[in-house]
Amino acid sequence: MxxxxxxxxxxxxxxxxxxxxxxxxxVPFEMIRIEDSLDGGEADMIAPLKLGRRIAVxxxxxxxxxxxxxxxKHLKPLGTIDELVLPGNTHCDEPTIxxxxxxxxxxxxxxxxxxxxxxxxxxxxxxxxGRKYATFGTAASxxxxxxxxxxxxxxxxxxxxxxxxxxRGIFLDLKVTAEAPHWLSAAGLGDxxxxxxxxxxxxxxxxxxxxxxxxxxxxxxxxxxPKMIEAAPGLVKHEIAANGHLHRVLTLCGLxxxxxxxxxxxxxxxxxxxxxxxMFAGPAHPGTTHGQQVGVASLAxxxxxxxxxxxxxxxxxxxxxxxxxxxxxxxGVEIGRMCYAEAKKKSFDRPGAEAFNRKLSAxxxxxxxxxxxxxxxxxxxxxxxxxxxxxxxATELGLPRKVWRDAMKFARDVRNRWSFLDxxxxxxxxxxxxxxxxx
Ligand SMILES: [Zn+2]
Numbered sequence: 001m002x003x004x005x006x007x008x009x010x011x012x013x014x015x016x017x018x019x020x021x022x023x024x025x026x027v028p029f030e031m032i033r034i035e036d037s038l039d040g041g042e043a044d045m046i047a048p049l050k051l052g053r054r055i056a057v058x059x060x061x062x063x064x065x066x067x068x069x070x071x072x073k074h075l076k077p078l079g080t081i082d083e084l085v086l087p088g089n090t091h092c093d094e095p096t097i098x099x100x101x102x103x104x105x106x107x108x109x110x111x112x113x114x115x116x117x118x119x120x121x122x123x124x125x126x127x128x129x130g131r132k133y134a135t136f137g138t139a140a141s142x143x144x145x146x147x148x149x150x151x152x153x154x155x156x157x158x159x160x161x162x163x164x165x166x167x168r169g170i171f172l173d174l175k176v177t178a179e180a181p182h183w184l185s186a187a188g189l190g191d192x193x194x195x196x197x198x199x200x201x202x203x204x205x206x207x208x209x210x211x212x213x214x215x216x217x218x219x220x221x222x223x224x225x226p227k228m229i230e231a232a233p234g235l236v237k238h239e240i241a242a243n244g245h246l247h248r249v250l251t252l253c254g255l256x257x258x259x260x261x262x263x264x265x266x267x268x269x270x271x272x273x274x275x276x277x278x279m280f281a282g283p284a285h286p287g288t289t290h291g292q293q294v295g296v297a298s299l300a301x302x303x304x305x306x307x308x309x310x311x312x313x314x315x316x317x318x319x320x321x322x323x324x325x326x327x328x329x330x331x332g333v334e335i336g337r338m339c340y341a342e343a344k345k346k347s348f349d350r351p352g353a354e355a356f357n358r359k360l361s362a363x364x365x366x367x368x369x370x371x372x373x374x375x376x377x378x379x380x381x382x383x384x385x386x387x388x389x390x391x392x393x394a395t396e397l398g399l400p401r402k403v404w405r406d407a408m409k410f411a412r413d414v415r416n417r418w419s420f421l422d423x424x425x426x427x428x429x430x431x432x433x434x435x436x437x438x439x
Contacts, residue, residue: 004034004174004244007220018216018259025258025291028148028166034247036240038136038173040308042074049168051132052108053079058100059113060086060331063138067176068113073137075111075372082107092120093153100125107131112167115139115184116151116290119167124150127164134169140177140186140246141237142191142291143266145170146254151290158335159279167243170251178243183292185243186390190295192228193384195221196376197301201268201419202376208359209368209418217265219257224248229384236389269419272411273297277399279414280331283408287396288391295385296397300408302378304420304433309371313396314364315427316357320347327413345416348426394439405434 010016014024030049038045046055059068064085072083084103087330090096099408100121104110111131112122119135126133127150137145144151150164177185199218207214227387228249256265274293277285308315323345328336348356360367382392391397394404409430412421424430 001036004036004243004248005032006146007032008248008251010303011220011252011258018214020215023259024170025255026261027258028254029146029168029170031169032146032172032251033170034172034174034244034251035174036244037071037383038171039175040074040264041135042171043077045169046075046111046134047078049134049277051078051111051134051168054082054107054113054163055079055109056082056084056104056107057111057113058084058086058104058118060118061088063114063118063299065136066180067136067173071111071113079229080180086118089119090114090118090121091153092124092151094118096121097125097128101129101187101420104128109133109168111136113138116144119145120150120152120164121309123164123167124152124162132168135167135169136173137247138176139180140172140243140250141180141184141189141289142188143250143253145172146251148247149263152361153278156334157279158338159275165253172247173210174240174243174247174253177247178238178240178296182238182389184289184295185246186385186388187289187291187295188246189228189232189235189291189295189388190227190385190390191266191291192246192253192300193381194268194298195225195303196374196381197270197298198264198266198268199374200305200371202264202331204367204372204420205264205418207363207370208356211213212260214260214265216259217253219328220252220256221249223251228347231379232384233387236387258265264417269411269421270294270297270301272417272419272421273301273390273407275414276407276411277403279335280410281403283397284400284403288397288399292391292397295390296394297411298409299385299392300377300382300437301372301420302376302381303437304424305371305375307433308420308424309368309375312365314357314360315423315429316360317348317353317423317426318411318428319350319353320422320426330410339413342416343413346418346422353426401439402439 134384
């Protein structure tokens with residue numbers, strides 16, 4: 001039987017050190033366990049976490065069926081177990097967080113049984129009132145289980161990553177996650193395939209702006225990424241091994257943050273495109289999930305990277321076209337102003353653009369040599385998502401062409417994190433790329 005916890009358990013125990021700094025991670029959780037099956041072992045795993053005598057198990061109608069009921073039953077020896085089952089399709093928004101706080105207020109701690117949004121809801125609810133929580137993941141659909149931030153939709157519609165806290169323990173039962181609808185695993189694969197695009201953009205930012213960069217998140221997943229891609233066809237067949245390889249990459253990606261304290265290694269331009277869709281697609285939002293959108297955006301941005309890095313001379317930028325009134329027209333007053341304030345920080349005025357062009361021209365050949373090994377062939381990325389049964393184009397996501405175009409064009413509005421979308425748009429070549437790119 002495969003030991004799915006190699007390297008992960010060493011990092012969590014503080015025994016594995018960043019080879020560049022010789023420092024162990026600051027790990028906020030006590031335990032991560034990925035096993036072929038956890039059925040029957042729940043109480044033994046939760047007991048050492050000392051969560052208290054009264055525990056609320058929170059699931060939704062789907063995950064309760066898949067695992068929640070079983071976890072609640074097996075935890076009974078530990079004390080009083082309250083069960084809260086949310087209606088399906090949980091959104092991590094302010095009303096749902098308040099509901100979970102209210103309904104679980106008598107419990108000492110929460111155990112979340114679900115995937116991204118449900119786990120984030122319990123994470124933020126317990127963070128707000130200072131209680132502990134642990135997570136049983138029910139799908140390999142995204143890499144956020146280990147994150148100490150929560151992706152929350154505020155009452156004004158702005159979706160943002162808020163500081164929260166990490167779970168005391170993360171437990172992944174591969175038999176359960178393999179049985180989840182295969183599109184959830186394909187979404188997790190899509191989320192993982194942001195590695196090449198995020199790495200290229202994070203490294204380029206580091207070289208061009210002198211910002212912090214660390215290679216350790218990529219060292220952690222280096223051996224596992226090829227195995228995950230090779231196993232991708234097994235996701236559609238609900239294979240345990242394919243889910244194991246995927247969960248390892250997702251988990252190791254989450255552990256990267258414990259070394260760096262930032263999310264850049266797995267969240268650059270491609271994530272901004274997904275956030276833009278979630279915030280602004282409105283009635284055109286097809287109900288797709290984070291990982292599905294990130295996968296499609298990663299493919300498009302990987303194609304943009306290949307096109308730009310094939311140029312012998314660098315794309316030269318003009319001062320950024322950034323007008324507050326246009327932001328307000330696009331997003332309304334409140335969110336328009338928030339986005340404008342963020343985007344303004346990374347925008348270029350004329351002297352800034354000239355200095356940037358000088359710097360980029362001087363290092364273009366060197367930078368291209370540095371970035372080339374970080375790229376992944378978009379055809380290989382696409383084949384992996386296709387094999388897993390996931391969407392690879394905006395059309396397959398169910399997004400109208402215009403909304404996709406806007407998402408790629410304006411994704412740069414939502415965050416002060418420079419990406420090649422900023423570079424291409426300031427250089428006046430993004431529209432042309434989008435005219436010709438597959439949609
Ligand atoms: Zn993601």
